[in-house]
Amino acid sequence: MNTPRWVYQKIAEELGVRESQVSAAVALLDDGSTVPFIARYRKEATGMLDDAQLRHLEERLRYLRELEERRNTILESIRDQGKLTDELEAQIMAADTKARLEDIYLPFKPKRRTKAQIAREAGLEPLADGLLTDPAQDPETTAQAFVTADVPDVQAALNGARAILVERFAEDADLIGDLRERMWSRGRLGSKVRPGAEEAGAKYADYFDFAEPFTKIPSHRALAMFRGEKEEILDLAVDPLTDEDAERPGPTAYELAIAHRFGIENRGRPGDTWLASCVRWAWRTRILVNLSLDLRMRVRQAAEEEAIRVFAGNLRDLLLAAPAGTRPTMGLDPAYRTGVKVAVVDATGKVVATTAIYPHKPQGQWNESLVTLEKLVREHGVELISIGNGTASRETDHLAGELIKLRPELKLTKVMVSEAGASVYSASSFASRELPELDVSLRGAVSIARRLQDPLAELVKIEPKSIGVGQYQHDLAEGALSRSLDAVVEDCVNAVGVDVNTASAPLLARVSGISNTLAENIVTHRENQGPFRARTALQEVPRLGQKAFEQCAGFLRIRGGAEPLDGSSVHPESYPLARRIAKAAGGDVQTLLGNERSLQGLRPADFVDETNGLPTVTDVINELKKPGRDPRPTFKTATFTEGVETVADLKPGMRLEGVVTNVAAFGAFVDVGVHQDGLVHISAMSHSYVKDPRDVVKPGDVVRVKVLEVDVPRNRVSLTLRLDDDLPATKDPSNSSARPRRANKAQQGSGQPKRPAPQGAMADALRRAGLQAPDSGA
The missing domain is CATH 2.40.50.140 (Nucleic acid-binding proteins)
Structure with a gap:
């Protein structure tokens, strides 16, 4: 894709990096490389841009390319109208935001016939120009000459002239841009309760009479106000004036700015009062209305961006939470009347037992439930009990606690986990395929067990926005939220790595270069042909070509395969380098993997060549020291205080x-x-x-x-x-x-x-x- 140089320059300036780093990253993205692949395996090309920088680059590249596309459309439109001058073209080319571009385009944008256009057709533009350039003229006297069959009287002439000036004021790009920024820095967003909505909207009572500056209103309060308006509890209004502005007599600062822009001032001349009324009319009926809409949108966008950032950060932390690991686990999905659903999974996550118990009201089968749980624990060697944190969770936690107290020899550990999204997974088509023999209610217990073993592997099966760790996710822009959350999932999955012989299709689909179709093909090939013994065998999977292999190979792990490096994050393209390093350390890859002492004295610079730069060599040596290391923290649990249950x-x-x-x-x-x-x-x-x-x-x-x-x-x-x-x-x-x-x-x-x-x-x-x-x- 042809990208103008200014795009590279702009992004480089924002990231504080060299233009060449940005252009290299863009070329790789355009060639089909993913952010995780570029961040991990193309450090030399990009000058070691990390995944956060690359995500920012990717998002800004999308915006700036859209801006460039819109710029070309606008240039073509104005050129077709025969109105494109060198000065106007220079203005359009210099616009660096979509808002600025639209401000410039506004006077030329095809529109329905306006009052100003009708007035021009009636020959009133000379009247407007004359009164603006020479306020010494008396408006009514001057307007007499413009009374015609189409302009019945003086007042009609002056109204038409005013419409022309109002449109001119409102379509001055530099003026509107200045007023917008001034209003942003000085104005406020306010809310008031709608009459009669006080009781129904009690949860919005904080905002029944509230206002806060645009620049200071936090994301969660702005989104609360917009939701209150959507639910017809609140009326929102933009207040462009500070308290000091409101108390000052005469024209507002905004009206004065408009007047100054067009050389209008009150010097006691016959036309000054009329021109001041035109300015006031333009501000109150058109400019303020349009800018209010702009700034409401700006507040909302800023609030959404912050909410998406918080959601993405929380999701990242949840996905990268410490895994309990490959330990037999019992999942308990709590409930009262319908019972606690129980699922036991083995160390690999395979379901080995399911049932339901009824320890709580109304059945109250407490002792019977303890007997059932003990039997399942002993039969399947359960080590961990994972308890969903929903309804009846505390009572169910107490049940598990009593089992642990009564049977200390079982050495059980209970953990409360978030069950957010478990019901979504249970009813999903993937869960139907994965656990076809289980009732929907029992699938949730399976998910709760597995998400303790490996939160990342289980949570990728759920639509990210259904996991529920964000603010106002249902009010956010769908496209931006999905892109951000999908990027987080992709980065997390690839940072940890995936065992290709045990991973589910949803997990594989999050690996760099692997689509949903390829993920299904990998699982099918594994089921039909048996476990993969080498990374190279992935190329036998239908539709997994060379490009996909390049992108995914380094992130897929094969434990105990024919090639020891296949269990590490060393990319196959760097296997010759790894063997050269191992040889220099006095051994081979098989014996040196994980042997930090033997690799400690090596100098990465000694292995740099035309193919492998210092970042790649350093990464390979570090991976040889700790092959397949998991970046997630060590698993630990909180201990709730005994007797504190409500x-x-x-x-x-x-x-x-x-x-x-x-x-x-x-x-x-x-x-x-x-x-x-x-x-x-x-x-x-x-x-x-x-x-x-x-x-x-x-x-x-x-x-x-x-x-x-x-x-x-x-x-x-x-x-x-x-x-x-x-x-x-x-x-x-x-x-x-x-x-x-x-x-x-x-x-x-x-x-x-x-x-x-x-x-x-x-x-x-x-x-x-x-x-x-x-x-x-x-």
Whole structure:
């Protein structure tokens, strides 16, 4: 694809890298290479751009190419109209955003007949030009000469002239661009409750009378306001004025900017008042309306981008959570009336037993359930019990805990896992093919067991947005969200690597260069021909050509095969280099794999040649030292405090161990074993300033927290990671929620970040814990 040089220059400037690095990466992408492949195996070509830089490059390349395509369309349109001048073409070529490009194009954009166009056809443009250039003329007297059959009177003439000037003001690209940025930096987005919607929209009470500057409104609050508007609870309005602007008499700063642009000023001349009214009319009826729409869209886009970033980060952390490994595991999918679904999988994830038990109300078969679980554990050598964190999870956790206490010789470990997306998987077509003999309800228990063994391998079977670790995912732009989440899954899968002889088709489909069809073909070939004994055997798979092999080979692992390097991340193209390094270390690949001591003294620079640069040599040596190493952390579990099973059991000052379940822009939710996740507000995460909660914790982290507040009636729990924090003063729980307030003058003028009081914000967010309402953003 032909890409203009300015695109390379722009991206290089944004990334702070050389233009040659960008052009090399673009060439590789255009040639069909994937980001994981380029980041891992083409470091010399790109100057070691990492996957994060390459993802940014890929996204910006898409935008800038769309911009260039739109630019060419606009040039062609104006050229066809016979209106393209050298100056206009230079303006269009210099536009570096879609908004700027559309501002320039606006006067030339084909449109329905406007009032201004009708006025020009009636011969009123000379009147508009004359009054604008010579305000000394009296408007009414001058307009007399333009009264015709098509213009019945003076007022009609002046209205037509005004329409022409209003359109001219509103279509001045430089002026509109300046006003847009001025409004962005000074304006606010406000919301008010619709009359009569107070009760139905109680969850949006924080926004019944609220306003916040465009530049300061956080993602979760902006998206809450837009959702409230969509649900017809709130009316949103753009306020372009600060409080100081609103109190100043006379024309607004925006009207003055329009007047200045066109040389309009009040010097007491007959036409000055009329021209000022034209400016005011243009601002209030057209420019403000259009810019309000622009800025609402800008707020929404910024909020969506931040929400997508948070979602993607949380998903990455969840996918790269520590795997429990190849250990026989029992999955428990809790429920009350319909029973707890039980599935046992062996070390490879194969289902070996399923059943249902009814320990809870209304059946109450507690002892019978313990007997059933013990029998399954002994029969299948179960080591881990994986418990879904949904309805009845705490009671089911207590059941497993009693089994462990009664039968310590079984050496069981119980772990609460997120069951987000398990029901989606259960009803999916893939689950039907994978587990055709099982009822939908039992498939969820299988998924819960497997996601403890290997979260990545199991979660890739679920649509990323169904995993539920984001804010307002249902309100986000589908295309942008899918691209971002798919990129995260792809990066995670390829960072870990995949055993080609055990991986499912959905997991294989996330490997670099492998499509859904190729993944199915690999699985079919494996089932028909037996396990792959070498990477080269992949080329026997139908439709897996040389390009696909190049892209995927380094990320696929074959354990115990004919070629020892096939179990590592060394790419087949670097096997000769690996053997040369092994020979220099005094052995062969077979004996030196994993022998760090023998490889320790090697200098990577000694092996650099025309084919292999220093980055590749360094990677190969490191891989020989620790072949097939897993980048994920070591598996560990949180220990919930005995006797603390409900919110009512919590007391301020308690110190507990818990698991981070979700991270949002305003803080982190932590499961401490009481059914209801507690909130650690961003202001209670560290003694130093925290810009992004994910800099402190990630989903799956085991943390120590202190209970700050407990509101049993409202099911709210406030926590802190700062264990030396003082407890807040006792107060009436019914008045514990401090709502976001309308931004005041001090907030607008201050450069310091303003955050709500910790306990108030915690209360607000905890009301929505479980991601069911505005600030936590389901």
